[in-house]
Amino acid sequence: xxxxxxxxxxxxxxxxxxxxxxxxxxxxxxxxxxxxxxxxxxxxxxxxxxxxxxxxxxxxxxxxxxxxxxxxxxxxxxxxxxxxxxxxxxxxxxxxxxxxxxxxxxxxxxxxxxxxxxxxxxxxxxxxxxxxxxxxxxxxxxxxxxxxxxxxxxxxxxxxxxxxxxxxxxxxxxxxxxxxxxxxxxxxxxxxxxxxxxxxxxxxxxxxxxxxxxxxxxxxxxxxxxxxxxxxxxxxxxxxxxxxxxxxxxxxxxxxxxxxxxxxxxxxxxxxxxxxxxxxxxxxxxxxxxxxxxxxxxxxxxxxxxxxxxxxxxxxxxxxx
Amino acid sequence: xxxxxxxxxxxxxxxxxxxxxxxxxxxxxxxxxxxxxxxxxxxxxxxxxxxxxxxxxxxxxxxxxxxxxxxxxxxxxxxxxxxxxxxxxxxxxxxxxxxxxxxxxxxxxxxxxxxxxxxxxxxxxxxxxxxxxxxxxxxxxxxxxxxxxxxxxxxxxxxxxxxxxxxxxxxxxxxxxxxxxxxxxxxxxxxxxxxxxxxxxxxxxxxxxxxxxxxxxxxxxxxxxxxxxxxxxxxxxxxxxxxxxxxxxxxxxxxxxxxxxxxxxxxxxxxxxxxxxxxxxxxxxxxxxxxxxxxxxxxxxxxxxxxxxxxxxxxxxxxxxxxxxxxxxxxxxxxxxxxxxxxxxxxxxxxxxxxxxxxxxxxxxxxxxxxxxxxxxxxxxxxxxxxxxxxxxxxxxxxxxxxxxxxxxxxxxxxxxxxxxxxxxxxxxxxxxxxxxxxxxxxxxxxxxxxxxxxxxxxxxxxxxxxxxxxxxxxxxxxxxxxxxxxxxxxxxxxxxxxxxxxxxxxxxxxxxxxxxxxxxxxxxxxxxxxxx
Numbered sequence: 001x002x003x004x005x006x007x008x009x010x011x012x013x014x015x016x017x018x019x020x021x022x023x024x025x026x027x028x029x030x031x032x033x034x035x036x037x038x039x040x041x042x043x044x045x046x047x048x049x050x051x052x053x054x055x056x057x058x059x060x061x062x063x064x065x066x067x068x069x070x071x072x073x074x075x076x077x078x079x080x081x082x083x084x085x086x087x088x089x090x091x092x093x094x095x096x097x098x099x100x101x102x103x104x105x106x107x108x109x110x111x112x113x114x115x116x117x118x119x120x121x122x123x124x125x126x127x128x129x130x131x132x133x134x135x136x137x138x139x140x141x142x143x144x145x146x147x148x149x150x151x152x153x154x155x156x157x158x159x160x161x162x163x164x165x166x167x168x169x170x171x172x173x174x175x176x177x178x179x180x181x182x183x184x185x186x187x188x189x190x191x192x193x194x195x196x197x198x199x200x201x202x203x204x205x206x207x208x209x210x211x212x213x214x215x216x217x218x219x220x221x222x223x224x225x226x227x228x229x230x231x232x233x234x235x236x237x238x239x240x241x242x243x244x245x246x247x248x249x250x251x252x253x254x255x256x257x258x259x260x261x262x263x264x265x266x267x268x269x270x271x272x273x274x275x276x277x278x279x280x281x282x283x284x285x286x287x288x289x290x291x292x293x294x295x296x297x298x299x300x301x302x303x304x305x306x307x308x309x310x311x312x313x314x315x316x317x318x319x320x321x
Numbered sequence: 322x323x324x325x326x327x328x329x330x331x332x333x334x335x336x337x338x339x340x341x342x343x344x345x346x347x348x349x350x351x352x353x354x355x356x357x358x359x360x361x362x363x364x365x366x367x368x369x370x371x372x373x374x375x376x377x378x379x380x381x382x383x384x385x386x387x388x389x390x391x392x393x394x395x396x397x398x399x400x401x402x403x404x405x406x407x408x409x410x411x412x413x414x415x416x417x418x419x420x421x422x423x424x425x426x427x428x429x430x431x432x433x434x435x436x437x438x439x440x441x442x443x444x445x446x447x448x449x450x451x452x453x454x455x456x457x458x459x460x461x462x463x464x465x466x467x468x469x470x471x472x473x474x475x476x477x478x479x480x481x482x483x484x485x486x487x488x489x490x491x492x493x494x495x496x497x498x499x500x501x502x503x504x505x506x507x508x509x510x511x512x513x514x515x516x517x518x519x520x521x522x523x524x525x526x527x528x529x530x531x532x533x534x535x536x537x538x539x540x541x542x543x544x545x546x547x548x549x550x551x552x553x554x555x556x557x558x559x560x561x562x563x564x565x566x567x568x569x570x571x572x573x574x575x576x577x578x579x580x581x582x583x584x585x586x587x588x589x590x591x592x593x594x595x596x597x598x599x600x601x602x603x604x605x606x607x608x609x610x611x612x613x614x615x616x617x618x619x620x621x622x623x624x625x626x627x628x629x630x631x632x633x634x635x636x637x638x639x640x641x642x643x644x645x646x647x648x649x650x651x652x653x654x655x656x657x658x659x660x661x662x663x664x665x666x667x668x669x670x671x672x673x674x675x676x677x678x679x680x681x682x683x684x685x686x687x688x689x690x691x692x693x694x695x696x697x698x699x700x701x702x703x704x705x706x707x708x709x710x711x712x713x714x715x716x717x718x719x720x721x722x723x724x725x726x727x728x729x730x731x732x733x734x735x736x737x738x739x740x741x742x743x744x745x746x747x748x749x750x751x752x753x754x755x756x757x758x759x760x761x762x763x764x765x766x767x768x769x770x771x772x773x774x775x776x777x778x779x780x781x782x783x784x785x786x787x788x789x790x791x792x793x794x795x796x797x798x799x800x801x802x803x804x805x806x807x808x809x810x811x812x813x814x815x816x817x818x819x820x821x822x823x824x825x826x827x828x829x830x831x832x833x834x835x836x837x838x839x840x841x842x843x844x845x846x847x848x849x850x851x852x853x854x
Contacts, residue, residue, distance in 0.1 A: 175434075176433060176434055176435070177432055177433055177434060178429040178431065178432050178433070178434060178437070179432070180434075181422060181425070181426060181429070181434055182426065182427070184415075184418075185415045185418065185426050188415045188416065188417060188418070189413065189414065189415045189416065191413045192413040192414055192415050192423070192426060193426065193427065194397065194413075195375075195397050195407065195409070195413045196397070196401075196413075196426050196427025196428065196477075197396065197397040197398030197399075197400075197401050197427050198398075198426075198427045311416065311417075319377060
């Protein structure tokens with residue numbers, strides 16, 4: 001493999017890792033507060049659809065983004081209502097949201113556009129432009145560093161940069177701010193937060209809200225950045241992969257970045273090398289496509305060492321007598 | 322002092338949970354700069370009252386005055402603002418946070434942590450010196466001993482500038498030495514003018530440290546008296562509503578042949594932590610061997626192994642016959658057949674099936690006895706009659722065998738278990754925490770039954786975290802620490818201090834500085850467990 005190919009694969013890794021990373025950080029906020037969220041998938045899906053639909057209708061990718069975030073927040077609100085206010089089962093609520101999103105997105109798409117559950121292909125202002133970072137042209141002549149800067153670092157849409165900047169920001173919020181301290185506490189020992197006179201419900205809604213926002217970005221990027229429009233089930237399990245990455249990362253932001261890049265790399269390799277020929281033995285494309293999912297199963301089965309989730313995760317908080 | 326306004330005054334507080342009246346028309350005045358004890362049996366309403374004071378529940382009726390001013394306390398925030406701090410029985414700490422992080426949680430000074438942490442570090446240093454509240458600010462709470470975790474809770478309250486401190490059953494999880502240290506801290510706090518409300522069911526603590534004591538019974542405040550002007554006997558009577566014998570009357574033991582021999586017992590739990598590390602002892606007919614120790618030092622595992630529901634290695638002989646410690650023949654039913662009766666530590670989980678009736682519960686473990694069989698079926702009539710007899714002899718109230726176990730009070734549940742095990746006339750009786758959560762009246766009865774069984778020539782192994790109970794019943798006392806027996810003493814020849822040191826794993830009296838030695842020993846144990854965890 002030559003240097004240019006490697007760069008292309010890595011470039012594609014960055015783009016494929018972006019929605020995973022956003023969703024993974026979304027899950028991190030929610031789960032750190034003690035609310036398990038398997039509805040990342042569903043939230044991304046509705047965000048993808050509404051972003052594409054509104055972008056197609058208005059020609060503005062920014063309006064599309066807002067619509068996607070709003071849709072994702074609505075589902076977050078439902079999850080919050082079910083699991084925080086009504087103390088329901090968080091897994092069941094998450095599953096319901098995924099079903100709801102899968103059905104609703106296609107239904108509305110068919111009703112609005114009549115193209116078999118997809119949106120029209122986005123053109124022009126309906127998609128994110130790639131940003132060329134300063135000096136990318138000038139530096140591209142410099143060996144090694146030049147191409148890395150020009151191809152790998154420069155030339156992505158704004159959401160990619162937002163996603164990667166979210167990693168240090170998340171770390172800073174979690175470990176350096178009052179909100180972060182309380183957020184981590186409420187996922188570990190809500191009774192400690194409660195007796196300290198801080199609202200458990202308020203904190204958890206805030207976390208679920210941030211989760212909705214980030215899922216909105218993730219979904220929006222899928223439909224208006226990575227691809228040009230919405231198609232049925234376009235999240236293709238990315239919500240679950242993000243969850244696996246979150247467990248792999250043991251709920252830590254920098255590790256989440258690493259885990260998402262790994263999954264992104266696998267997807268990029270699968271895209272680039274449809275059939276790998278190993279001297280007589282050809283690995284079929286299906287195996288390559290399945291790789292990220294196989295890794296997900298391996299991680300979820302606990303082959304990567306002990307991952308201790310936030311202690312109060314999944315448990316509705318009830319004041320004890 | 323008497324003419325200043327009370328630190329806390331409650332007037333006519335009532336609170337009901339459904340049909341249960343937890344607090345009825347309670348009025349109480351707590352004077353500033355005093356330690357005010359609130360004593361009462363389980364379910365008397367002490368915790369409910371304090372939860373109202375800390376804003377966990379809203380009272381149905383009544384008023385709260387703090388420092389003379391009428392105060393509404395709708396939530397914990399309001400209680401903290403009013404200067405009230407609470408140390409709960411079950412600590413409200415974030416286990417994987419450091420001491421500092423736990424202290425500032427909810428009391429941060431700004432959106433960023435750094436200044437808050439720096440300020441708290443200084444305040445903690447000052448508080449530590451002022452009140453003997455030393456604890457390393459950068460250690461994660463999960464690596465602290467229970468005594469130190471409690472100090473963190475007190476520090477939390479003081480950091481929020483509480484001048485009224487409520488402690489709910491603070492000594493339940495402490496060694497005697499740790500409890501002594503806690504009382505020294507409370508003394509210091511009182512000297513600085515803080516007001517302390519101490520909730521407990523231990524008469525000795527009330528007599529030792531409080532200035533005033535209020536007694537609660539069945540949701541009502543029955544009396545408030547000056548501690549100096551009362552006696553344990555009078556307080557017990559006020560708690561129960563009748564005269565109670567606090568001391569167990571028993572003749573000297575006449576031990577005979579050894580019935581139970583335990584040699585070199587080892588047990589490693591599922592997490593890989595060695596819970597029993599070579600336990601050996603002998604138990605003779607006609608004696609009570611008390612196992613003392615802070616909860617979690619292997620006592621539960623010892624009972625589980627002897628009771629037949631945990632597997633271990635080593636040798637156990639009953640009446641000279643070896644019994645299997647793993648595999649086939651190692652179960653509760655086999656143990657009972659071998660002559661070992663067992664009153665488990667946790668009666669609600671191990672001793673009874675709560676939704677089942679008293680008559681069903683009265684035969685568990687013995688239900689294959691031919692007396693209870695009619696062909697392939699249970700002889701319900703016979704079991705019911707049998708159960709009614711047991712309930713009468715053991716004074717279970719109400720004496721109705723058709724009632725579900727969960728409908729009995731703690732003391733009466735315990736009597737059902739005791740009746741089942743004692744009436745089968747076992748050679749060896751294992752008894753775990755016989756009076757945990759049991760009211761004083763029932764304690765008296767249960768203790769009498771245990772002594773009577775001893776006098777009938779049976780061997781009794783008593784595990785209890787209540788040192789008073791160990792002293793009251795035992796002829797010999799073994800102390801467990803960290804999976805080992807640190808020593809076995811004749812009950813008549815030892816005292817609280819010696820046992821307290823053994824409970825912390827210290828076999829040689831370190832002289833004056835016992836606390837430091839205990840701290841070091843406990844920290845070492847925590848580290849060993851954490852390294853597995």
